[in-house]
Amino acid sequence: MESSTHPVPSGKIAGRPKPTRPKRCLSCGTSLIKPNRRYCSKACRHQINWVLSLSKGLLRTFNARYAAFCFTHEHVILDVLPVWSKEISRFICARSNGKKPAEDLKNLILESGREWHHLVNNNTSKSYASLSLLTKNNKENIDPGSIKPDAKVRPRLSKHETSCLKILRLDREDLSSDEHKRKIRTAYKTMAKLHHPDVGGDAGKFRQLAEAHQQMLLWTQNPQYTSRKALQGSWSYDGYTNRWSPPL
Ligand SMILES: [Zn+2]
Incomplete structure (x- = not known):
C-alpha cells in the first residue's frame, strides 16, 4: 500500500503537513484513484x-x-x-x-x-x-x-456543466475567481485551434466544444456557489x- 507523501514532522512540529499533488485517496493516501474521486474505494x-x-x-x-x-x-x-x-x-x-x-x-x-x-x-x-x-x-x-477551519467556497455545477468544464479542460478552481468569464473564453479559443474543421479538426468535437462554451457562459450569468468549512x-x-x- 502506498501512503501520503506529506513531509515528515520533525522534532519541532509547528503545523500540519500541506497536501501534495497528484490527488491521493483521503483515507489511505494511495495515488491509485480514479479522476474526480476522493477515495480509492x-x-x-x-x-x-x-x-x-x-x-x-x-x-x-x-x-x-x-x-x-x-x-x-x-x-x-x-x-x-x-x-x-x-x-x-x-x-x-x-x-x-x-x-x-x-x-x-x-x-x-x-x-x-x-x-x-x-x-x-x-x-x-x-x-x-x-x-x-x-x-x-x-x-x-x-x-x-x-x-480552525476556513469556509471554502466552491462553484455549484450540474452534471452537464461539469462535463462541459471537462471539455474546455478547466478545473472548478478556474470558476472560483472573478476572472471566470475570461478563463472560459481563453480555454475555448485554445481548444478551438485544435478542433476547428478548417485546421483538420473533427466537426463533432468542435460542435461539442462550442456547446460547452455556450453552456459555461450561461453559468457565468448567474454563478452559484456552495461553501463548507474545512482544512x-x-x-x-x-x-x-x-x-x-x-x-x-
Ligand atoms: Zn484508499
Missing part, C-alpha cells in the same frame, strides 16, 4: 468515516472545540483544541507496517481511551483525567489557529456540530 471511505466517528467519544471527553486529523508516511496525528484552552494537544503515533492510517488512528484512539479509563479507575475525576492527558500531549509551539490537507472536526469534514 467505497470500503476505504467507510473505514475512515467509521474511525473518525469512533473518535467523537474521546473528543467529547476532551471537550474539544476543534480537532484535526492527518497522516504522513511515518505518523498518524490527531490535534485537539479544547474549548477552555488556547493550546493544542497533539496525539501522535507511528504508522505500523502494512496498515492503513485509519487502523493506526483507531489504535491511537483506543490507547488514549484506555489511558483515560485507567486514570478514572484509579480514583481520578473524569475532568482531571482529561486534563492530565491533554497536558501530557500539550504542544505550545503549534498555532491554535491552524486547526487544507487535514480532516477537521468542529465540536459545536460534532462533525468531521474531509480535507480540501
Whole structure:
C-alpha cells in the first residue's frame, strides 16, 4: 500500500503537513484513484468515516472545540483544541507496517481511551483525567489557529456543466475567481485551434466544444456557489456540530 507523501514532522512540529499533488485517496493516501474521486474505494471511505466517528467519544471527553486529523508516511496525528484552552494537544503515533492510517488512528484512539479509563479507575475525576492527558500531549509551539477551519467556497455545477468544464479542460478552481468569464473564453479559443474543421479538426468535437462554451457562459450569468468549512490537507472536526469534514 502506498501512503501520503506529506513531509515528515520533525522534532519541532509547528503545523500540519500541506497536501501534495497528484490527488491521493483521503483515507489511505494511495495515488491509485480514479479522476474526480476522493477515495480509492467505497470500503476505504467507510473505514475512515467509521474511525473518525469512533473518535467523537474521546473528543467529547476532551471537550474539544476543534480537532484535526492527518497522516504522513511515518505518523498518524490527531490535534485537539479544547474549548477552555488556547493550546493544542497533539496525539501522535507511528504508522505500523502494512496498515492503513485509519487502523493506526483507531489504535491511537483506543490507547488514549484506555489511558483515560485507567486514570478514572484509579480514583481520578473524569475532568482531571482529561486534563492530565491533554497536558501530557500539550504542544505550545503549534498555532491554535491552524486547526480552525476556513469556509471554502466552491462553484455549484450540474452534471452537464461539469462535463462541459471537462471539455474546455478547466478545473472548478478556474470558476472560483472573478476572472471566470475570461478563463472560459481563453480555454475555448485554445481548444478551438485544435478542433476547428478548417485546421483538420473533427466537426463533432468542435460542435461539442462550442456547446460547452455556450453552456459555461450561461453559468457565468448567474454563478452559484456552495461553501463548507474545512482544512487544507487535514480532516477537521468542529465540536459545536460534532462533525468531521474531509480535507480540501
Ligand atoms: Zn484508499
